[in-house]
Amino acid sequence: MKAYLELLQDILTNGEKKTDRTGTGTISVFGRQLRFDLAQGFPMVTTKKLHTKSIFHELLWFLSGDTNIRYLQENGVRIWDEWADENGELGPVYGSQWRAWETVDGRSIDQISKVIEQIKRNPDSRRHLVNAWNVADVDQMALPPCHFTFQFYVANNKLSCMFTMRSIDSFLGLPFNIASYALLTHMVAEQCGLEAGELIWSGGDTHIYQNHLEQVELQLTREPFPLPQLLIKRKPDSIFDYKYEDFEVVNYQSHPTIKAPIAV
Ligand SMILES: Nc1nc(=O)c2c([nH]1)NC[C@@H]1CN(c3ccc(C(=O)N[C@@H](CCC(=O)O)C(=O)O)cc3)CN21
Ligand SMILES: O=c1ccn([C@H]2C[C@H](O)[C@@H](COP(=O)(O)O)O2)c(=O)[nH]1
Numbered sequence: 001m002k003a004y005l006e007l008l009q010d011i012l013t014n015g016e017k018k019t020d021r022t023g024t025g026t027i028s029v030f031g032r033q034l035r036f037d038l039a040q041g042f043p044m045v046t047t048k049k050l051h052t053k054s055i056f057h058e059l060l061w062f063l064s065g066d067t068n069i070r071y072l073q074e075n076g077v078r079i080w081d082e083w084a085d086e087n088g089e090l091g092p093v094y095g096s097q098w099r100a101w102e103t104v105d106g107r108s109i110d111q112i113s114k115v116i117e118q119i120k121r122n123p124d125s126r127r128h129l130v131n132a133w134n135v136a137d138v139d140q141m142a143l144p145p146c147h148f149t150f151q152f153y154v155a156n157n158k159l160s161c162m163f164t165m166r167s168i169d170s171f172l173g174l175p176f177n178i179a180s181y182a183l184l185t186h187m188v189a190e191q192c193g194l195e196a197g198e199l200i201w202s203g204g205d206t207h208i209y210q211n212h213l214e215q216v217e218l219q220l221t222r223e224p225f226p227l228p229q230l231l232i233k234r235k236p237d238s239i240f241d242y243k244y245e246d247f248e249v250v251n252y253q254s255h256p257t258i259k260a261p262i263a264v
Contacts, residue, residue: 001045001224003034004175008216011170011208018207022263026207033203036182038196041227042249043182045175047219048258052249054079055179063112063240065099067092075244079176082264083142090142097132097145115152116239119192123154147177152188158197159189166204171212171219172260177201183247186230191239215258228252 015027036043044050054077061071069080069088084090101109111130118125132145150163163181168174182199189196208216231248 001043001047001227003036004045004178005047005220005224007032007034007174007206008170008208008220011206012213012216012220015208020207020263022209024263025210027210027213028205028207030205031203032206034178034201036178036199036201038182038185038199042179042230043199044179044228044249044252044254046225046227046252046254047222048175049254049256050175050179052179052252053077053244055176056183056244056247058176059180059183060242060244062094062098063242065095067094067096082262085142091140092134092137093141093143094132094145094147097134097137098130101131101134102137112239116188116191119152119154119159119188119194123192123194128152128154146173147181150181150184152185153197154192154194155197157194159185159192159194160197160200161185161188162200162202164202164204168203168206169263170206170208171216172262174201174203183230186232187239187242190232190235209260209263211263212260215260218258219255222255225253225255226251 011027011029014029018026018028020026057072057075057077058079067090069084072080080090098112099110101111103109115128115130119128129149129151131149133148138144146167147163147165150161153160161181165177178201185199186196228249228251231250233246236242
C-alpha cells in the first residue's frame with residue numbers, strides 16, 4: 001500500500017485549502033489514480049488497523065439491493081448511521097441503483113446480474129459498466145454516490161476493475177473503498193471463472209479533512225507490512241449468495257487503529 005501513502009503525501013504537499021459542504025475544511029488535489037495488482041495480495045492499508053467487518057458487510061448489503069441501514073446495524077456496522085432518516089432509510093443509494101435502476105417506462109434493471117452475464121458471454125466487450133449516478137434520483141439520496149461508476153476488463157483470463165470516485169475522504173473513506181472494490185473484483189472473477197487482475201482507483205476531488213491532518217502525519221511515520229491475502233471459502237451459485245462467513249482475510253498484520261472524526 002505504498003501507493004496509498006504516497007497519495008496522502010501528495011495531498012499534503014500539493015493540496016489546496018478548500019471549504020466543503022460539511023464545514024470541516026479540507027486540503028485537496030484533483031484527478032489522481034492508484035493501481036493494485038490483486039495477485040500481489042489483498043489491498044488493505046496496514047499502517048492502521050482496518051475494520052474488515054464493516055467493509056465486507058457493507059458490500060454484501062450493496063449487492064443485496066438494500067438501502068436501509070437495519071442489516072448493517074444488526075451486524076454491528078455503524079458507518080452509515082449519520083446519514084439515515086428515522087426509519088433507517090438512505091433513499092435510492094448504491095444498492096438500489098446497482099440492482100434495481102428504474103427506467104422511465106417502468107422497468108427495473110439489475111446492473112450487477114447484467115454485467116456478470118456480459119462478462120461471461122462477451123468478455124472482450126468494452127461496455128462492462130455499472131453506474132450509480134442516476135441523475136433523476138440524486139436529489140432523493142441521503143448522499144449522492146461518491147464511487148459512482150465501475151468498469152470491468154478481461155484479458156489473459158484475468159478480470160480487472162476500475163472504479164471512479166468524484167469525492168474522496170482519503171483518510172477514512174478511501175481505505176474502505178479500495179478494500180471493498182478489491183473484494184467485489186475477487187467475487188465477480190470467481191463467478192466468471194477468471195483470476196483477479198488489477199484494481200484501479202480513479203479520483204476527482206481527493207482530499208484530507210483538516211481534522212485528519214495529525215492522523216495522516218502519524219500514519220506516514222509507519223512502515224507498511226506485507227499485504228494480507230483474501231480467502232474465499234466456497235463458490236456459491238450466484239454473486240448474491242455469498243455470506244460474510246465465506247470470506248477470510250489471512251495474514252493481516254497492521255499497526256494499531258488511528259481514530260478520526262467523520263465529517264457529516
Ligand atoms: N466524510 C465521509 N467520509 C466517508 O468516507 C463516508 C461518508 N462521509 N459518508 C458515507 C460513507 C460512510 N463511510 C464511512 C463512514 C465511517 C468510517 C469510519 O468511521 N471508519 C473508522 C472505523 C469505523 C468502523 O468501526 O468500522 C476507521 O477508523 O476506519 C468509514 C467510512 C464512507 N463514507
Ligand atoms: O464511499 C465513500 C463515501 C463518501 N466518501 C466521502 C467523500 C466526501 O468526503 C464525503 C461526501 O461529501 P460530498 O460533499 O458529497 O462530496 O464522503 C468517501 O470517501 N467514500
